[in-house]
Amino acid sequence: MTLEQAINKLNELQAAQHAYGHAMGVLSLDGDTAAPSASARGRSQTMGYLSGVTYQLLVNDEVKEALETILANKEAVTPIQARQAELFKEDYDDSVRIPMAEYVEYSTLINQSNAVWHEAKGKNDYAAFAPYLEKVIAFNRKFAAYKNDKKPAYDVLLDNYEKGASTATLDPFFSLLREKLSPVILAVADKPAPEAGFLSQRFPIADQRIFSDRLMQMMGIPRDRCGIAETEHPFTTNFNKWDVRITTNYSENNVADSMYSVIHEGGHALYELGTADEIQFTSLASGASMGLHESQSRFYENIIGRSLPFCRALLPVMQEIFPAQMKGVTAEGLYAAVNKSQPSLIRTQADELTYGMHIAIRYEMEKLMIGGDVKVDELPQLWNQMYKEYLGVTVPNDREGILQDVHWSGGMIGYFPSYALGSAYGVQMLAAMEKEFDPWADVEKGDLSRVTAWLGEKIHRHGKMLTPPQLLRNAIHTDFDPTCYVNYLTKKFSDLYRL
């Protein structure tokens, strides 16, 4: 195969994968937003068919030869082509490594496991879910060994979700969090809670929808390129930089729920909306990793969205849309309320200070699960024990305990740490940004354009052209250092709670 033929094959593969990815993405989004409930059967049939086609398009000898030809001639192709070939080769290797029969068996298991988890959670019935979880763990251990049997399985899984992540960096990271933040969490718990009841009045959903539009406007999200819909769990999905969608979920008795979902998902959206024109309609036009994606979403949600300057900008908007509910509230009162910290049971509702502890617990449990050091039926007890230890809370039932998250039922083991890593990355990005300009004067005016331009230049525009470690270095110009994150949280909550 000549290099020219190889490049043609790459372009062909790229166009095909993009079209199929786009179609399946819209089918899935429609399924989560607008489709009637009985439509699942037809959708799963079509998705199954299209996934099969994309698999066959990637996994064949001609593609293999084309990718190898390009990778052997990297200097003779464009950087975009080289990077595309590199990532396709990774996908190819991941795909051929697992025998087809096992892959099909695993896909079926995941579908069942997900459905069983959903029902088990509703019925608070861990025992029903346990046998599925056991199989999911076994498969993940086996697949990790297929990929690299020299490394501990959990390290392989961590690296799947965040290139470069391993227990060697995460052990000290989570130890530090626990060591330094536990005393802060305890001290905060001894202080009187700030007044936050005004956020839990009745906020009509029609008004909250208007508020979402205003929040997206404050974030500088171009609405001709980004839609918003409503789903049970908020998420972001992207097809290209001219077509990104976020979703939220409205709770009539809690305005902060959807507000911070919109800001969080808006952060994910800004990442996708900011990818460079020249990589659109290719596999490179998307965020580089889970950890980097969370660094952006949690940057906007917490570092910006839960800052005093942002609360100053937010208050008049809220008072305009919710005059009765927000009457008499000050910016300082709003700031205190949205940062009310309290050890709690549910990760997705955790505040910024205690969030890392929820992740640390999952990290420790996953290490034990994959390491084979704990039996599946012992997991709930372990979970409850760790919640007591790390957060001082008593888990009343498995629904609010080990069954709360969807991830494990979907086979995502090794994914949780990227949430905490993202939060920590964001704090170092803030430090780097502050060396170049003062973002807070802008934020106080509700103007996030310079902040987004800075992140756009350092992170967003590159898509997957750079690796996650390269991108992080590009933004922070130094090594990853979790003490920054710990110091940031300690200072913020010490000030807030006058510790």
Place this chain on the structure above:
Amino acid sequence: MTLEQAINKLNELQAAQHAYGHAMGVLSLDGDTAAPSASARGRSQTMGYLSGVTYQLLVNDEVKEALETILANKEAVTPIQARQAELFKEDYDDSVRIPMAEYVEYSTLINQSNAVWHEAKGKNDYAAFAPYLEKVIAFNRKFAAYKNDKKPAYDVLLDNYEKGASTATLDPFFSLLREKLSPVILAVADKPAPEAGFLSQRFPIADQRIFSDRLMQMMGIPRDRCGIAETEHPFTTNFNKWDVRITTNYSENNVADSMYSVIHEGGHALYELGTADEIQFTSLASGASMGLHESQSRFYENIIGRSLPFCRALLPVMQEIFPAQMKGVTAEGLYAAVNKSQPSLIRTQADELTYGMHIAIRYEMEKLMIGGDVKVDELPQLWNQMYKEYLGVTVPNDREGILQDVHWSGGMIGYFPSYALGSAYGVQMLAAMEKEFDPWADVEKGDLSRVTAWLGEKIHRHGKMLTPPQLLRNAIHTDFDPTCYVNYLTKKFSDLYRL
């Protein structure tokens, strides 16, 4: 190729075409409902890619051989397989007949023509659209000749949209409409108009959305299988009987607009929702023709939806949702108001009595256009002259005249007659139904289940298994007879207006 191989190929083709059709259908629906405006570019790229794949899947020698093998052995395959092969062969023949270069040229023209029409309509600038229309007409004439150069081109086009339709049946049909209905239209115009102002008060869109749900409930549309969304122009789309969607468009100052859109599209939806289980996920699971589809939508919209018994069932629902606006309105008053008849400019807003005249005008014009008997720049004058002649109205500008419909800009010449045919079919279906049971006692109670079951048995469940003429015969047990339609309209409007 053995018959077994041919059947495998057919099944493969069927699964592929269904999956691609489903994906493209959802992409298109999303584009019309939820997608941000700048998403069009990416969507058109993906749609172009997927259409190319479906073309190649159909148009190749292996498929040709498989279809011919099956069609030569019809007695040895199932009726479903035979019918699938028959319809695929028609698609195949239609596809290979047009040289690829001309097909691509035409597709590009249609895209441009549609965009130019949209702008020309906005600016009331027929001259800008005329050169595109001229090319569209020329292409349609040429494509008709490719299909059959023994028949007049317009007959070929009519047959494309409604199998069996031709000027031989449509000339007397439209002559009869004009001859018999013109005096009724004139007589109605001389009578005082019924009071209908109550329908044009302010009806908040949030309440109209609730009303749509109630209407769908009255129609017996299962909401776990049918969604509703909002678009500029209402339409129905279907993926399988477990996933049908209708759309509507709300006008705050006119409750009847969306109400009759929902009932009309609901009629289309009931057709698709009623197709048999055994033809799902195949090309047979859809309405048999445009004319039959319109027979269902217009049956629910006009014959049922604009009847006095239905108004009796509707009134309490409207009074519950719109108590202030509907205060003091009687069922008879509602019936008179929703049947207010008046010669008008815009087809889509025409009442049941005058609607056929709008179609007759388009039919006569299309005959002349395709016959080459009129120049493109003479069309607006001809349009205006015919509106004066047929309906007695003066067309003030091309935007409300010849530029009002999207069809011609999209290459759909020969499509309009199916609207009128559908209306006429529906009246004969009512007559056949009334021979078996009295639908009106049910309708007055707001119960359409027996009506839908009857139509389901005669029409819906068959999908495309039968040809349109077979289906019509199956429902009405007699020949098509447009005098039934004329008599129905004459009686209804003579009674309403006490002629």
